[in-house]
Amino acid sequence: MRHFGDDLASAVKRTGTPVLVGLDPRWEQLPVSLSSGNSDDRSVRAAVYEKFCREVIDVVAPLVPAVKPQAAFFEECGPAGMTALAKTIAYARQKGLLVILDGKRNDIGSTAEAYARGFLGRDGQSAWEADALTVSPYLGADSLQPFIDVASERGAGLFVLVKTSNPGSHMLQDQQLSEGTVYRRVADYVEKQSQLTSGQRGYGIVGAVVGATYPAQIAELRTAMPQTWLLVPGFGSQGGTAEGVAPAFDHRGLGAIINNSRGIIFAHKRPEFSERFGESRWQEAVETATLEMIAQLRAETLAGKLS
Amino acid sequence: MRHFGDDLASAVKRTGTPVLVGLDPRWEQLPVSLSSGNSDDRSVRAAVYEKFCREVIDVVAPLVPAVKPQAAFFEECGPAGMTALAKTIAYARQKGLLVILDGKRNDIGSTAEAYARGFLGRDGQSAWEADALTVSPYLGADSLQPFIDVASERGAGLFVLVKTSNPGSHMLQDQQLSEGTVYRRVADYVEKQSQLTSGQRGYGIVGAVVGATYPAQIAELRTAMPQTWLLVPGFGSQGGTAEGVAPAFDHRGLGAIINNSRGIIFAHKRPEFSERFGESRWQEAVETATLEMIAQLRAETLAGKLS
Numbered sequence: 001m002r003h004f005g006d007d008l009a010s011a012v013k014r015t016g017t018p019v020l021v022g023l024d025p026r027w028e029q030l031p032v033s034l035s036s037g038n039s040d041d042r043s044v045r046a047a048v049y050e051k052f053c054r055e056v057i058d059v060v061a062p063l064v065p066a067v068k069p070q071a072a073f074f075e076e077c078g079p080a081g082m083t084a085l086a087k088t089i090a091y092a093r094q095k096g097l098l099v100i101l102d103g104k105r106n107d108i109g110s111t112a113e114a115y116a117r118g119f120l121g122r123d124g125q126s127a128w129e130a131d132a133l134t135v136s137p138y139l140g141a142d143s144l145q146p147f148i149d150v151a152s153e154r155g156a157g158l159f160v161l162v163k164t165s166n167p168g169s170h171m172l173q174d175q176q177l178s179e180g181t182v183y184r185r186v187a188d189y190v191e192k193q194s195q196l197t198s199g200q201r202g203y204g205i206v207g208a209v210v211g212a213t214y215p216a217q218i219a220e221l222r223t224a225m226p227q228t229w230l231l232v233p234g235f236g237s238q239g240g241t242a243e244g245v246a247p248a249f250d251h252r253g254l255g256a257i258i259n260n261s262r263g264i265i266f267a268h269k270r271p272e273f274s275e276r277f278g279e280s281r282w283q284e285a286v287e288t289a290t291l292e293m294i295a296q297l298r299a300e301t302l303a304g305k306l307s
Numbered sequence: 308m309r310h311f312g313d314d315l316a317s318a319v320k321r322t323g324t325p326v327l328v329g330l331d332p333r334w335e336q337l338p339v340s341l342s343s344g345n346s347d348d349r350s351v352r353a354a355v356y357e358k359f360c361r362e363v364i365d366v367v368a369p370l371v372p373a374v375k376p377q378a379a380f381f382e383e384c385g386p387a388g389m390t391a392l393a394k395t396i397a398y399a400r401q402k403g404l405l406v407i408l409d410g411k412r413n414d415i416g417s418t419a420e421a422y423a424r425g426f427l428g429r430d431g432q433s434a435w436e437a438d439a440l441t442v443s444p445y446l447g448a449d450s451l452q453p454f455i456d457v458a459s460e461r462g463a464g465l466f467v468l469v470k471t472s473n474p475g476s477h478m479l480q481d482q483q484l485s486e487g488t489v490y491r492r493v494a495d496y497v498e499k500q501s502q503l504t505s506g507q508r509g510y511g512i513v514g515a516v517v518g519a520t521y522p523a524q525i526a527e528l529r530t531a532m533p534q535t536w537l538l539v540p541g542f543g544s545q546g547g548t549a550e551g552v553a554p555a556f557d558h559r560g561l562g563a564i565i566n567n568s569r570g571i572i573f574a575h576k577r578p579e580f581s582e583r584f585g586e587s588r589w590q591e592a593v594e595t596a597t598l599e600m601i602a603q604l605r606a607e608t609l610a611g612k613l614s
Contacts, residue, residue, distance in 0.1 A: 078434025118383035127385025140475030168447030
């Protein structure tokens with residue numbers, strides 16, 4: 001029986017890095033060689049997104065444990081985009097990557113269950129076959145339970161939004177309740193669920209999204225959620241640094257994956273790479289940016305300590 | 308230029324009812340005549356969902372102002388389901404209904420914008436062409452602004468989750484902050500956005516989801532959000548009653564739409580209709596249940612007062 005918490009630990013150890021590559025195919029930022037066609041046709045865009053993601057996957061699959069496709073960009077292309085998303089997930093899995101679908105889904109009861117059954121589970125169990133899905137907690141515990149139940153049955157995982165990387169996360173997440181902040185209340189719930197679903201390596205299947213842009217909160221939440229995988233977005237373009245995310249790792253140097261989307265997949269746009277590689281060698285920029293991030297994080301991880 | 312707040316008011320006045328029919332095609336509850344095929348094939352399911360929704364729309368289009376397809380059930384069927392969803396939305400619009408897509412999407416920055424651009428806007432502006440979309444507020448104001456900006460540009464609308472109908476809504480939404488509850492904080496934000504986007508009839512384009520199961524909170528939120536459209540789920544199967552939702556309407560007898568999904572689309576399963584119509588005449592059960600709900604709500608609405 002598969003266990004997402006264990007599988008993620010194995011994948012991070014095997015590759016020696018906690019780097020998570022975000023697949024956010026924004027049309028305007030694609031290499032010109034890919035986006036020079038008819039950009040108004042959604043089916044064309046969808047096909048280009050799929051091709052772009054395949055090429056990114058070809059570069060990063062030997063280097064990192066997992067990728068995180070962003071559902072929004074595929075959904076923007078309509079049904080053709082959703083087909084491209086399914087193919088992208090299948091290709092990443094075929095290349096040995098774990099796939100965390102960033103869909104931030106949420107609903108109640110049998111509707112939540114429908115999302116979970118649709119997205120989670122391999123080998124024909126689900127339509128989309130993601131290994132994990134991001135979910136939003138505003139509806140409360142009874143909205144998350146159906147996701148957890150389905151994920152448990154299918155060896156899949158979840159990442160619940162806890163403290164996100166954007167400035168506006170202050171509006172609700174940072175608000176003070178009698179016993180702490182709103183995000184801490186969500187964190188306590190997530191940790192309890194991680195404990196209830198704990199695998200052989202001590203992590204549960206219910207992770208937490210904690211933004212790289214708030215190092216103090218990362219440290220607080222690492223302590224509050226010792227058995228929980230943290231998914232840390234906001235590295236690079238949003239301002240998160242290797243030093244800032246260091247508190248996300250536990251005493252084993254594990255327990256966190258650090259996402260970078262634009263900084264890797266659109267590395268050819270970064271000043272330090274644009275001249276060196278140009279648009280035509282964008283795949284080399286992706287590889288170099290991935291290796292650079294791996295090196296930056298190496299000191300902070302178990303993999304770094306072992307290598 | 309279209310304005311969702313105005314359009315919804317016109318549609319409610321024209322039809323004389325605030326009934327919103329939820330299109331939640333659950334396989335297990337479909338009439339046997341539709342679900343007798345190969346239920347394990349997702350493409351088959353998707354095609355059946357589309358056929359079922361078309362037939363429901365044929366019945367309810369002359370009676371109600373709007374329908375609310377639930378994205379989860381279509382997504383569960385994979386890409387074929389998403390095609391069925393697009394066709395269902397197009398068919399409903401062709402029949403003169405406003406379409407509120409229940410997707411509870413949420414994200415930040417350009418990702419939120421991609422969802423909004425993908426789902427909102429007619430006449431080729433978006434892939435899915437919904438008139439409005441439900442969104443989740445946990446990420447904060449800067450996550451909602453891109454949705455509002457795109458909706459404003461395109462004459463579309465949003466419904467932000469404020470106080471939901473499920474018992475677990477207590478976990479975060481009911482928590483006390485220094486100046487009130489979490490849901491009230493969201494409500495104050497939504498009302499401000501409604502005021503900023505107000506149309507000729509005084510309502511904005513940013514509505515609020517407020518569960519039928521909490522009549523006291525409905526009354527509080529109606530007062531707190533005078534210019535905001537309320538989308539009230541939880542009527543019928545979840546325990547909400549016409550009396551309970553009465554406080555959702557403003558002094559004009561407008562300002563709220565009341566959703567019923569299972570109680571209408573699966574009315575043939577309700578004890579009072581199952582013998583009378585049987586599975587074979589399920590469309591008549593849909594019609595009767597819709598007319599019954601319209602009658603129950605009539606006393607509470609402007610339409611009721613005018614008719």
